[in-house]
Amino acid sequence: MDKQISISRSLVWLSFLSLSLLFSVMLLGVYISSSHQGLSCPDWPLCPNGFNLPPPEYFFEHVHRTLVIVTGILIFVTTLYSIKRNVKNVKKPAIIACILVIIQILMGMLVVNSKLHAILVAIHLSTGILLFSALLMTFLFSYRNIKKSILF
Numbered sequence: 001m002d003k004q005i006s007i008s009r010s011l012v013w014l015s016f017l018s019l020s021l022l023f024s025v026m027l028l029g030v031y032i033s034s035s036h037q038g039l040s041c042p043d044w045p046l047c048p049n050g051f052n053l054p055p056p057e058y059f060f061e062h063v064h065r066t067l068v069i070v071t072g073i074l075i076f077v078t079t080l081y082s083i084k085r086n087v088k089n090v091k092k093p094a095i096i097a098c099i100l101v102i103i104q105i106l107m108g109m110l111v112v113n114s115k116l117h118a119i120l121v122a123i124h125l126s127t128g129i130l131l132f133s134a135l136l137m138t139f140l141f142s143y144r145n146i147k148k149s150i151l152f
């Protein structure tokens, strides 16, 4: 029972951290879009400065992309952990989130390469919302598992 609670606790923290980072990535994305900075960084996956400090012209784009790398790794770790520990109800939404984050990164490439084609930007936003929902379910199921383990 103690082991189950500790696995669920780790999953709650991993998914909560991923969710918070994802929220920041989305917030930055909407800011970039509404302030017309979407074309400030023409390369993919990173901006021309790579991992160095960005110049002010594409500061927000740089942060959007580097945060995506950290968020993607965390989502991947959350999924691997839920598979390794075979946490049945958490595994499904975590795998969906993992697949969606890969699609979203590829969508980011299409958004940049198409110079912000409206349909692709709309799909990028919608996939971001789907990804957020899958990760929120991962978090909620992990949290419910702790409650269940404490009650029974």
Ligand code: HEM
Pocket: 022, 025, 026, 027, 028, 029, 030, 031, 032, 033, 034, 036, 037, 038, 039, 043, 044, 045, 046, 064, 065, 068, 071, 101, 104, 105, 106, 107, 108, 109, 111, 112, 116, 121, 122, 124, 125, 128, 131
């Ligand atoms: C977890 C991955 C990602 C998420 C959740 C995400 C989310 C978002 C969101 C919500 C927006 C705002 C869209 C709008 O308001 O219409 C946005 C904009 C944008 N994203 Fe991402 N994004 C991700 C990855 C990437 C990647 C990897 C790239 C490119 C390398 C990228 C490039 C862009 C660009 C260029 C915009 C601005 C679009 C515009 O100006 O209309 N994104 N992103």
